[in-house]
Amino acid sequence: MKVVLRQLRHSYGPHAKRAALAVRELDVASQSKLCVIGSSGSGKTTLLNILAGVLAPAAGKVEIGGQELFALSEAQRDRFRAQHIGCVFQTLNLLQGLSVLENLTLAQRFAGIAAAAARRKGLELLETLGLAERARARPAQLSLGEQQRVAIARAVCKSPGLVLADEPTASLDDQNAFAAIDLLLESSRQSTLILATHDARVLGRFENVCSLAELAAAPTAEPCARTS
Amino acid sequence: MRAYQLILRNVSQHRLSSVLTLLSVALGALLLSAILLLRAATENSFFGPSRGFSLVVGPPGSRLELVLNTIFQIGQSPGLLAYDVFEELEKNPSTELAVPYAVGDAFRGFRVVGTSDSFFSPRFPHPAAAATADKFSAGRPFRFDPGALRAQLAELAAGAATSGAGLAASNEGVAEAVLGANVARQLDIRIGDQIEPTHGVDGAGVAHEHAQLWTVVGILQRSGTPVDDLVLINLDSFFRIPDHRGGIIPESGKPAISAVVLFPKPGVHKALLLGQLNKRTQLQVADVDGEVRRLLHIVGNVDRVFFVIAALVVWIGVVSVAVGIYNTLAARQRELAILRILGARRRTLFGMLVGEATLLSALGGALGLLLGHLIVAAGAGLIERSSGVRPRAWLFLPEEALAYLLLIGAGALSGLLPATRAYRSDAAANLAPLS
Numbered sequence: 001m002k003v004v005l006r007q008l009r010h011s012y013g014p015h016a017k018r019a020a021l022a023v024r025e026l027d028v029a030s031q032s033k034l035c036v037i038g039s040s041g042s043g044k045t046t047l048l049n050i051l052a053g054v055l056a057p058a059a060g061k062v063e064i065g066g067q068e069l070f071a072l073s074e075a076q077r078d079r080f081r082a083q084h085i086g087c088v089f090q091t092l093n094l095l096q097g098l099s100v101l102e103n104l105t106l107a108q109r110f111a112g113i114a115a116a117a118a119r120r121k122g123l124e125l126l127e128t129l130g131l132a133e134r135a136r137a138r139p140a141q142l143s144l145g146e147q148q149r150v151a152i153a154r155a156v157c158k159s160p161g162l163v164l165a166d167e168p169t170a171s172l173d174d175q176n177a178f179a180a181i182d183l184l185l186e187s188s189r190q191s192t193l194i195l196a197t198h199d200a201r202v203l204g205r206f207e208n209v210c211s212l213a214e215l216a217a218a219p220t221a222e223p224c225a226r227t228s
Numbered sequence: 229m230r231a232y233q234l235i236l237r238n239v240s241q242h243r244l245s246s247v248l249t250l251l252s253v254a255l256g257a258l259l260l261s262a263i264l265l266l267r268a269a270t271e272n273s274f275f276g277p278s279r280g281f282s283l284v285v286g287p288p289g290s291r292l293e294l295v296l297n298t299i300f301q302i303g304q305s306p307g308l309l310a311y312d313v314f315e316e317l318e319k320n321p322s323t324e325l326a327v328p329y330a331v332g333d334a335f336r337g338f339r340v341v342g343t344s345d346s347f348f349s350p351r352f353p354h355p356a357a358a359a360t361a362d363k364f365s366a367g368r369p370f371r372f373d374p375g376a377l378r379a380q381l382a383e384l385a386a387g388a389a390t391s392g393a394g395l396a397a398s399n400e401g402v403a404e405a406v407l408g409a410n411v412a413r414q415l416d417i418r419i420g421d422q423i424e425p426t427h428g429v430d431g432a433g434v435a436h437e438h439a440q441l442w443t444v445v446g447i448l449q450r451s452g453t454p455v456d457d458l459v460l461i462n463l464d465s466f467f468r469i470p471d472h473r474g475g476i477i478p479e480s481g482k483p484a485i486s487a488v489v490l491f492p493k494p495g496v497h498k499a500l501l502l503g504q505l506n507k508r509t510q511l512q513v514a515d516v517d518g519e520v521r522r523l524l525h526i527v528g529n530v531d532r533v534f535f536v537i538a539a540l541v542v543w544i545g546v547v548s549v550a551v552g553i554y555n556t557l558a559a560r561q562r563e564l565a566i567l568r569i570l571g572a573r574r575r576t577l578f579g580m581l582v583g584e585a586t587l588l589s590a591l592g593g594a595l596g597l598l599l600g601h602l603i604v605a606a607g608a609g610l611i612e613r614s615s616g617v618r619p620r621a622w623l624f625l626p627e628e629a630l631a632y633l634l635l636i637g638a639g640a641l642s643g644l645l646p647a648t649r650a651y652r653s654d655a656a657a658n659l660a661p662l663s
Contacts, residue, residue, distance in 0.1 A: 046656075049659070052569060054568060054569065054655040054656045054659075055656040074574070075573050075575075078568070078571055078572065078573045078574075079571065079573075081571050082570065082571020083571070087570075093562070093569075093659070094566075095563060095567070096241065096563070097237040097238055097240070102237075106234075106570060110570050110571030
């Protein structure tokens with residue numbers, strides 16, 4: 001899914017002294033992988049929330065897969081997100097009341113996938129991740145690394161066109177961080193991936209890296225930067 | 229995964245809070261159920277024994293007292309009624325059955341009633357008889373000799389006119405007793421045993437013991453009415469009791485009984501009898517159904533107070549559902565935000581929380597009703613001993629079903645407050661990193 005941002009601005013409250021986010025122009029081609037970097041408070045999470053459609057920007061246009069996101073009603077955006085967007089968070093955010101497998105099937109059910117198919121896909125993914133035996137476990141019974149793998153699996157299990165990842169490695173050690181990034185890149189091969197982070201460890205895995213400062217300053221056609 | 233499964237998982241995830249909320253609803257439902265059951269038992273204890281009765285004729289005084297004394301076996305007899313009245317009523321063309329009642333004695337705490345064999349007529353109400361076609365669990369009715377009774381009454385009247393004494397001791401005849409089911413069971417009396425009644429209906433102060441013994445010839449089926457606690461003796465033996473001053477009206481010297489239970493023929497005959505008897509000054513007639521309704525109306529006011537208290541407790545329980553869920557919302561904001569990110573609509577979260585409140589109310593209500601029945605079942609014996617009312621603990625009342633449905637409805641309404649808050653919650657704000 002191609003992502004197009006134009007003159008995007010957001011600030012928290014009408015009297016905020018500075019914008020929480022400003023993106024003049026950004027085009028992310030379908031199935032490409034973009035890493036957005038920025039320090040804490042620079043607007044990374046705000047950007048991803050806007051892309052997920054749960055935060056309406058103060059100004060600007062957001063187009064995903066040719067659909068102008070905020071031209072949709074909130075309920076339509078919810079539906080769009082359920083079907084086309086997968087999210088991974090820094091704090092894992094698995095539903096603690098559900099089992100590992102149920103976390104995976106629930107995401108697919110919201111996307112309109114039938115229960116049996118959702119379950120089959122969930123089990124397949126867990127098998128691939130080496131977590132098949134933990135399908136019935138509660139998230140709290142898993143290690144942090146395992147939880148992040150499940151969170152990534154939940155984001156990609158419905159085969160979304162766009163995967164958004166917000167600091168997915170922040171709470172992981174080196175080994176788990178690299179494993180998580182590799183899994184994310186591998187499992188989102190068919191999707192557009194936008195990852196926001198300030199974790200320098202992951203930059204080497206991306207060809208396209210942009211800083212939020214660059215995005216705010218000048219029109220940027222992807223790729224905005226190429227790491228070595 | 230379906231919505232109800234998600235609700236169940238939420239309830240089980242916040243187990244402690246859910247259980248406490250559920251218990252507060254259950255407490256209200258328990259109280260309501262117990263009050264409804266006891267009210268039903270009270271009504272049944274009044275309407276049950278009086279069901280099938282029509283009129284009671286007795287000496288002038290309180291009609292309610294007459295009904296209570298004759299049908300419910302409560303309190304003292306209002307006075308004496310000339311035996312002539314019974315004979316007159318028996319012959320009245322509007323009468324289907326007339327049953328004489330003579331009280332004033334007791335046997336080991338159980339009331340003794342002198343009556344005729346008409347007491348055992350199919351027309352005389354006995355709840356067990358409909359099912360078994362037989363009022364007796366053992367034995368037979370006592371023998372009743374109207375001829376002997378008439379002779380004794382004549383002798384009694386003559387004796388009262390001269391010396392005031394009762395019948396001659398030599399004038400002996402059949403002295404037989406039929407026991408109510410509770411009397412036989414509690415005193416472990418069997419057919420063929422002999423009993424010895426004493427003066428005084430409460431059996432507490434034994435002033436005098438009769439010289440005569442009564443042979444137990446029959447034991448009645450349990451009826452769940454005050455008849456279960458009666459010792460019935462043939463009226464001809466009742467009047468033969470030496471020194472039995474209660475059997476004579478002092479002013480007229482006429483032999484007397486306590487009351488007549490009257491069953492009019494169908495149709496207008498009840499109204500005819502009422503019209504005839506209401507004109508008489510030496511007696512009064514009480515409509516059993518009317519008196520029982522009047523009594524229940526008095527009792528009903530107290531009952532309504534209890535009902536309001538129970539409704540308030542249920543309401544507190546329902547409010548606690550809202551408070552319980554509302555309090556967990558702060559901890560669940562992140563969870564709700566994740567659901568939004570996964571694609572759940574605001575109205576899905578709204579429905580989920582209303583569903584959760586409904587589920588807790590339904591489960592709490594069901595638990596409360598069940599516990600209410602269990603507690604009433606456990607305390608049924610104690611309630612019966614202390615009040616004489618035996619609640620039917622496993623009878624599920626229509627009022628309970630209605631209260632349960634209202635409780636579920638109120639529970640769903642109580643979920644609106646937390647559900648509205650969840651509906652309005654900002655997913656983006658609640659997804660911020662924890663630290």
